[in-house]
Amino acid sequence: MSESLDKTTSPSSASSRATPPGAEDPDEGHDVSDTFYTSQRKKGSHVFRVRLDATGFTLQRESPGGSIVKEQHVRISDIVGARCMRPKKSRRLAMSGACACSSGNPNSPAISASGDHHRTANTPSKCSTNSRENLPSDAGDASAFLYVFAYVLKKRSLRSELHRERTVLTLRFRSFDTFEDNMREADRWYRSLRWQLHRTLEEIFVAPTADERRRRVLVLLNPKSGSGDAREVFNMHVTPVLNEAEVPYDLYVTKHSNFAIEFLSTRCLDAWCCVVAVGGDGLFHEIVNGLLQRQDWAHVLPHLALGIIPCGSGNGLARSIAHCYNEPYFSKPVLGAALTVISGRSSPMDVVRVQLQSRSLYSFLSIGWGLISDVDIESERIRLLGYQRFTVWTLYRLVNLRTYNGRISYLLTDHQVSSTQSATGYAAQRRMQNSRSCNTHIDRLNGPAPNYHSSAEYLPQEFADVISLETSINQSFRSRCDSWLSGGSRRSFYYSISESIYHSLADESEFAGLSAAALENRQQNYGPASELPDLDEPLPEDQGWLVEEGEFVMMHAVYQTHLGIDCHFAPKAQLNDGTIYLILIRAGISRPQLLSFLYNMSSGTHLPEAHNDHVKVLPVRAFRLEPHDNHGIITVDGERVEFGPLQAEVLPGIARVMVPK
Ligand SMILES: Nc1ncnc2c1ncn2[C@@H]1O[C@H](COP(=O)(O)OP(=O)(O)OP(=O)(O)O)[C@@H](O)[C@H]1O
Structure with a gap:
């Protein structure tokens, strides 16, 4: 030997x-x-x-x-x-x-066991030359x-x-x-x-000083998301990966609904290169909206990558990102997401501005009216059944099918306009007269499609x-x-290699240091100026707005591939394609057809190749929904919002999300 x-x-x-x-x-x-x-x-x-x-x-x-x-x-x-x-x-x-290496990160990551904010500042260098020489x-x-x-x-x-x-x-x-x-x-x-x-790190992840190397990650964790075990999931499965990658982070545990909005709309964010939601799509929705409630949003958004560790009940965004990059998801979704957070890669992502009657907000996932929104919200009352609540309530709604009357106006994407004009056109669509263009900024902001790799x-x-x-x-x-x-x-035995210093913030000091003006303006939305007319103004008539009107079973507008882990709703969607997939189901569809549509959503085979009398898939840049009834449910990113007219326009690529290598 x-x-x-x-x-x-x-x-x-x-x-x-x-x-x-x-x-x-x-x-x-x-x-x-x-x-x-x-x-x-x-x-x-x-x-x-x-x-x-x-x-x-x-x-x-x-x-x-x-x-x-x-x-x-x-x-x-x-x-x-x-x-x-x-x-x-x-x-x-x-x-x-x-540890006796010489190149450690002086801001080594925190390990969260409990408490609210774990910051790792002042953590002694674990790999300094001195420590090496002093070791026996x-x-x-x-x-x-x-x-x-x-x-x-x-x-x-x-x-x-x-x-x-x-x-x-x-x-x-x-x-x-x-x-x-x-x-x-x-x-x-x-x-x-x-x-x-x-x-291989993108510039935004690199620290300005050579001894730090990686910029810090801001982690916002919702302890109430999903089944309530986000804290444990983070400690068990995410912290070890962050430690192995020597990615320094600061962890804040949300204390109440809207915590993330308040935090991100009011804090100085210079210390962080990215914000990671440990929770569900609702928490991510708050993060996006918090950032767009900042006056300096245009400076902050391009320099801050957003990530998600899926601990919610839906997890549509995490599933969509993994899907777009052919990254395995099902066996270890949290591990995959943790690796994405440390990958040092990001992609532009579309955000949709939603104008309701009383306010505007931003959305990254979906806007719904009718059947799917009904099931989403009404099944809350049988939440005890877990994920089965959706199946049970869907069957209930199928038996007691509701239809809604309304009018949906939309602007097709540029690509669709040319193909539609040469095609036979849609049965019920009507061209409006004498209007002006209202989406010039969409083309301007549209960036290249992300590079996908297998x-x-x-x-x-x-x-x-x-x-x-x-x-x-x-x-x-x-x-x-x-x-x-x-x-x-092999037994997934993880250990921490870094010391941590924990600091907790008392409730009352959460937003200490805010100016009175900042507090007053907390709910003010910023973001790119809207190109649409006000919601109570008529739509322009000669710039390509098309209309669908009548009885609908549902309208669902989606801009990610997945609405949930097993709901492959818009298979053609990409993170940054400047497209809202508007899916309409008209009244008159048979129950077996509807059942087949709902059943096949999990595999993404529910959408017809071409429009049929009842189901339409419209790639649009903007749309307006005007319900004629005075009741019903409307959701934005899975959360219920006020019922009534709304309009939405895509803002291509204005956010950045972290993506796998
Ligand atoms: N500490 C908290 N206590 C109560 N509610 C909170 C807290 N932190 C955040 N929230 C609220 O919980 C809502 C849902 O959270 P989240 O999205 O993380 O989980 P989920 O609803 O289970 O997942 P999904 O949105 O994917 O279905 C958020 O909209 C947020 O406003």
Whole structure:
């Protein structure tokens, strides 16, 4: 076992670019490579060439003759971060904050156990040069460890869905005689990896100072969302990922409805690069509206990415983002969302301005009138049934089907206007006369469609596992007695590597520091100027407004692919396509047809290829709804709003959402 290993175990040959102890590395941030070994009692030992470059880690297993017998790759896009640590005996010390790397983030993330606001300012640097030098060396083992955390795509079986699985690549450095020298070498790899990871970050996620590297994340958590376990979900499944990625964050737990609106409309947000909702679509709705109640919205929105960790009952946005980027969702939705939050990528997202009679608001998901809104709101009374309440109430509503009388005017998207004009046209649509254009800003703001990529490639089964390798000192090869530290990863064993300092804010100090004017103006909406006439004014008549009028079962306007995790309502929607998908069902549809429509919503096969007498799918830029009845339910992003006329216009790409790598 040791014969072949001994040939290449001198410090000079074992590390192709080893830095002499104490010397500065002039090539920091460039590729690194080295020779490592594994040793297993049953399988024997193996020599690996390990290389880290812009694509990730490449591990090549060499035969005793020096040829490559196997190669595996851990993609840089699957890697979230790394840690340098001491050997196992000193691990407790390391985990208590004495990690010995030299490039840690002084603002390490908070770990929330309870309380309202957990801020990590003043957290001691866990990886400073001083801390490294002050650490007592382990008398028995001079090794240093580098743990690389990755979440690779895997398939359990041919039939099962892709999912992400945590993998830890463990590199053990022991080419030098002293722990300090080995740690310096491990740290060189660590810094190289951090450099590779940070170079792919979009600008808004990068801190202005080099020692911080990542800007802070603002987390707003609704403890009441969904089944009420958002706090636990965050602690168990999100904090570990943020820690592994060394993403600093500040956590605020919402205290009441509208907390997020008040917070985001009044606070200085300069410290944060993104806002993450840990909750449902209702909390995200508050975040969007809070930001658009700021006078400086035009400055803030482009520099603040929005994210969501799905803990609500609907979770339409989280599902839509995952769907648009072919990211697996069902097996581990929270993990996928947490990885999205640390990805350092964002995409523009459309927001829709909704004008009601008494106020205006912003929406990112949907506007509904009729059947689906009825079911959504009325089934609240049987909430005890959980998700089944929707099925039960849908059946009830089918039996007792209601129809609503009204008029829906709409402006098709530019693309649709040309195709519609050449087509036969819709039976009931009428062109209005003598009007003016009212959507000039829509084209102006419209940005390019996001780049979608497929995540169909995934690491082969045998590689998506715990990988533990080590360098060795020259005199003898020691078996990797403590390289199995990472074995716990398969059982999703997470630990924190950072110290945290918690601060709680008392209720009364929540908005301390606000000026009186800021408080007074809290409900004022800003955002781009509307291009539509006032709601009580007639629509212009010669600029392409079309009309549908009569009895409807429902109207639902949607701008994300999914309304909920299993409601694939607008399959063609994209995050930033400047399009509202207006779906109309007219009275007269048969119950079996309606049942089929509702049943097929989960697979996204409910919409007809072409318009039929009862169901229409209209890609529009703006619309106006004028109910002729004086009763009914209207929802915006799943929340009930005042009943009556409304109009909506899309504001293409004015928000940014975090998206998977
Ligand atoms: N601390 C709180 N106590 C009570 N209500 C809150 C609190 N924080 C936020 N809310 C309100 O709870 C509403 C719903 O929250 P959220 O969207 O997070 O969960 P959900 O309704 O279960 O999920 P979904 O919207 O996806 O169906 C929000 O509109 C918000 O106004």
